[in-house]
Amino acid sequence: MSEKMYKQKTETSGRIAVVGDRELVIGYRLNGIDDTFIVSGDDANKKMQELYSSNEFGLIIASESVRGKLPANFLSQVESSIEPLVLFMPAQKESMHEESLSALAKRVLGISIKMD
Secondary structure, three states: OHOOOOOHHHHOOOOEEEEEEHHHHHHHHOOOOOOOEEEOHHHHHHHHHHHHHOOOOOOEEHHHHHHHHOOOHHHHHHHHHOOOOOEEEEEOOOOOOHHHHHHHOOOOOOOOOOOO
C-alpha cells in the first residue's frame, strides 16, 4: 500500500457521522460529534448516500428510520460494508418509565427485587 493511500485511510477512519432522527442526532451532538445530520423522508436516503460515498468517515451511525428509506440494493451494500462501517441504532422506547424498577433490575442486573 502506498504511503498516500495509507495516510488517507488513517485520516478518515477516525471520523464519525451520525444521521437520523432528532433524538439520536442530538445525543451524539451533545457528546462532541460534529458531523451530525437530522433527516427525514427522502432526505434520509440522499444524506446516507452522500456520507457513504464521500470516503470521509470510518463510522456512520444511522437511526432505524433511515434504514427504512434506503433502496434495497444500496442497503445491501451498506450492510456488508466495513469501511465505512454503518451501524443502525434502534429507536428509543416511547417512554423510558414504562419499564418498572423491578423489571429493569431483573433485565440489567439479573436480580429480582420484591416490591411491596
